[in-house]
Amino acid sequence: MINTAVHIDNLSVYYGQTPALAGVCLDVADGDYLGIIGPNGGGKSTLLKAILGLAPVVEGTVQIYGKSPGKSRALVGYVPQFAAMDRRFPITLFEVVLTGCLKQGLTPFFRFTAKDKEIAHELLERVGIASLANRQIAELSGGEFQKMLIARALAINPRLLLLDEPTASVDAVSRDQIYGLLAELNQNMTIILVTHDLLAISSKVHRLACLNSRLVYHGEPELSGEIVNSLYGCPVDLIAHGVPHRVLKEHGEENQID
Numbered sequence: 001m002i003n004t005a006v007h008i009d010n011l012s013v014y015y016g017q018t019p020a021l022a023g024v025c026l027d028v029a030d031g032d033y034l035g036i037i038g039p040n041g042g043g044k045s046t047l048l049k050a051i052l053g054l055a056p057v058v059e060g061t062v063q064i065y066g067k068s069p070g071k072s073r074a075l076v077g078y079v080p081q082f083a084a085m086d087r088r089f090p091i092t093l094f095e096v097v098l099t100g101c102l103k104q105g106l107t108p109f110f111r112f113t114a115k116d117k118e119i120a121h122e123l124l125e126r127v128g129i130a131s132l133a134n135r136q137i138a139e140l141s142g143g144e145f146q147k148m149l150i151a152r153a154l155a156i157n158p159r160l161l162l163l164d165e166p167t168a169s170v171d172a173v174s175r176d177q178i179y180g181l182l183a184e185l186n187q188n189m190t191i192i193l194v195t196h197d198l199l200a201i202s203s204k205v206h207r208l209a210c211l212n213s214r215l216v217y218h219g220e221p222e223l224s225g226e227i228v229n230s231l232y233g234c235p236v237d238l239i240a241h242g243v244p245h246r247v248l249k250e251h252g253e254e255n256q257i258d
């Protein structure tokens with residue numbers, strides 16, 4: 001039984017001449033719930049893409065349950081950033097979730113099976129939007145849209161779920177529902193959550209990673225108002241509700257990666 005979900009060793013990613021990640025080392029245990037925070041452009045989305053095998057890696061390795069990203073696709077569910085999705089596309093919520101059941105991509109005369117449709121219905125129930133199944137995605141609220149993306153990511157029954165800011169553009173009630181759902185899912189899957197939601201860091205995740213091209217901190221999610229105010233010494237600035245904060249109490253040597 002492999003008890004490391006993600007093993008990242010000395011990972012560097014460049015987009016052309018632009019370094020997005022430099023020498024990142026990170027282990028995520030099976031069953032963990034890791035929050036990743038950091039400034040815009042700090043490489044958070046790129047780290048998720050590296051786990052998915054979609055980033056231009058120039059150095060280092062990524063392993064998912066002991067396999068390369070290319071061989072672990074069936075284990076990993078991905079909820080992309082809201083802004084990355086075109087909401088004008090004419091498709092219903094149910095159809096989007098159904099696309100999560102695609103394993104090998106579309107082939108000629110492909111049809112979803114009755115089982116696929118049953119799974120999609122169950123997932124909509126699970127995330128609490130079954131009554132909206134036939135609604136066009138352009139007509140969904142931010143919260144409904146994010147729940148749809150989570151349902152789609154769950155269609156493969158992943159062992160590892162990656163979420164890129166799933167509470168962005170979401171009202172407070174939906175945000176709480178999404179965190180409740182993630183806590184439930186974490187009972188049998190590993191979760192990596194990229195977020196700007198600092199409250200989530202203190203109360204929801206089990207571990208925290210602080211990313212600014214380099215992994216600046218990896219450890220306990222020790223976040224509170226008091227800590228936020230006393231966090232000088234951490235080189236990562238975060239923007240919460242428009243206010244820059246420094247977030248971590250102290251970065252002891254044992255937690256420093258570099």
Ligand code: ADP
Nearest residue numbers: 015018019020039040041042043044045046047
């Ligand atoms: P974050 O998610 O923390 O905001 P990203 O991973 O999106 O950060 O981006 C990290 C860096 O890589 C930024 O400088 C960004 O401009 C750059 N970058 C990200 N994606 C691309 C891309 N497809 N092409 C070129 N540069 C990119």
